[in-house]
Amino acid sequence: MSTVSIKDIARVAKVSHSTVSRALHNSPLVSRETAERIRRIAEEMGYRPSAVARSLVTRKTKTIGVVVTTIADPFIAEVVSGIEEVANDHGYSVFLANSNADPDREIKVVHSFHERRVDGILVTASRVGALYMNHLSEMKVPIVLINNQHPGEFVHSVMIDNVTASRTATEHLIQLGHRHIAYIGDQFGYQSDTERFAGYRQALERSGLTFQPELVVHGDGKPEGGMRAMERLLALAPPPTAVFCYNDMTALGALRVARMRGLRVPEDISLVGFDDLFIASYTEPPLTTIRQPKRQMGRQAMALLLQLLNGENSQQTIWVQGELIIRASTAPPRKEEAYAHPRS
Amino acid sequence: MSTVSIKDIARVAKVSHSTVSRALHNSPLVSRETAERIRRIAEEMGYRPSAVARSLVTRKTKTIGVVVTTIADPFIAEVVSGIEEVANDHGYSVFLANSNADPDREIKVVHSFHERRVDGILVTASRVGALYMNHLSEMKVPIVLINNQHPGEFVHSVMIDNVTASRTATEHLIQLGHRHIAYIGDQFGYQSDTERFAGYRQALERSGLTFQPELVVHGDGKPEGGMRAMERLLALAPPPTAVFCYNDMTALGALRVARMRGLRVPEDISLVGFDDLFIASYTEPPLTTIRQPKRQMGRQAMALLLQLLNGENSQQTIWVQGELIIRASTAPPRKEEAYAHPRS
DNA sequence: CTCATGGCTGCACACGTTTCCAATCATTGG
DNA sequence: CCAATGATTGGAAACGTGTGCAGCCATGAG
Structure with a gap:
């Protein structure tokens, strides 16, 4: 009534x-x-x-499901912002669900999306388990992954070119004169970590620098992990003159430890991050990093999904390039150090 | 088939x-x-x-609409995270929509929610226009506002006690010995800015300090505004020995300008923020600030909405208290300054 | 004037559930 | 053995919308 x-x-x-x-x-x-x-x-x-009555007869809901590990992650929030923008512009509403990287919750979320009859699904999660993937595919709905590598047949994705980007980052350090460059990775086994590490090694190789395993340590993608990793690096003799970090959050931790140890950045040690989060410009010193076009990636992912919804068969995966943003956390190494560890 | x-x-x-x-x-x-x-x-x-078929007959969709200015705001993202958590636990799915503070878009969003027959609505936006409010009320659906003051009759809300919190923050500075305390506000006319300013004045009055209008300047809630405001403050003679900022973003800008001017924080000038964003612990120095229980506020807002959905008549507004988090950006003023501007 | 044509309109069904009501069947007490 | 009772089950309507199909009316051609 x-x-x-x-x-x-x-x-x-x-x-x-x-x-x-x-x-x-x-x-x-x-x-x-x-x-x-x-x-x-x-x-x-x-x-x-009533959209619900209409959906019942048209068999289209004009909704899409977005599953993220957590919307509290600033990287993800930006991506979602881009997704939502173009979704709304095309009359689609978006269901948001956090998985918290919990497999049970992930499955619950997918079932929920299925029952709600979403027209398509976007996933921004660090890793998608095979089991999860099966549940996803069950519902015969277009799926677009963002920064997720998965061998699945039917999935589409937009991904950053991790290896080129981190090669660029590392080369930047090499060009500044660094020869003793460390890498702080994410937790072991993550696809993106593997790729960024590969870029780092490629840069070393192309410059004829020998890879030193002790200069590679692992964090957890968060400041805490960056701190622990940095402490291990600074305990080395000699310590590195530059550190390339898996992401900005890791760099944040590394930066803090450097300062706690009384090291000046970039005079005593250079630091490079990855992502170009908002905060990267407001650290002290502002962080040199690789910019991921986060919002743009969200937009492209949604645009790709729209194509799939319209039955247009489009490319399987869209590659985007990172951009090196040089700020104040990188500089040439101190002279004596540069000469102490020459090219080998 | x-x-x-x-x-x-x-x-x-x-x-x-x-x-x-x-x-x-x-x-x-x-x-x-x-x-x-x-x-x-x-x-x-x-x-x-099929949730859509079920919804048609039960006249309940088990969905709620969340409208935010932008999910890219870290404060909002945390709140939404809390909302989504309890919503999911109770079988509700959440529609997320960014308004970008654009009135046209706000109205579009509300209409969209209406057509989708959401069971309830949550709003986290800095300001809700009266027009917008009318559209919202048209759909006769429970509404819960978060940190929004609005005189509307039928709306419920969860709000932070801004004046108590900022009084506490200012008192902290006074107790450290500061007598020359500035306030960097948000854009003029915002409810929360007015309240935080009120708390600042209350603290001054209770301590018998005279209010100095030139020590109050306005930013825009973002680092850029904080930078401009801080520059004006530092041009004063004498400049303040401590600054209370509307929020952490503003403090970020203020901090940067202080460092650019060669001032040490907290030795030369103390800084206090508001919100306790994630970054507040990773600035240099880590920022003293007021913590808003963001995720908790999201949870409570959703819990309140659930009560309304169950027909339980609950309290109109839930007040939450901020918590002073003392880090390293505040310290006693330098001696000569403390004596240079004694209590008046 | 008659018939065909075209412009509008209404009827009926479908979409996938939930739920009220009636019907069927077995069982049990008298 | 009959009636009443209770346990199951099926039929039908309803939720709000979209759409194929048939029907109606007016108009124009022959």
């Missing part, structure tokens, strides 16, 4: 509900005058069509 | 679809054996009930 339906309008306008439906869709099948009259009445009665 | 319905199961089980419906709801009206048989068949056929 509180909500007015198409039949209520029909009663008032003294026509059938079919005519109302057609009038509201600007169908050419209904005469101009009646159409206008009906539209006016609908307006006056404050009619809002 | 790809999706299996209740009728498909009925056909296989050789019963009516009503029985299937009942069996899947564990209704006592259906015999144990048939119920179990039906459930087994449903399981085998990979049945997932």
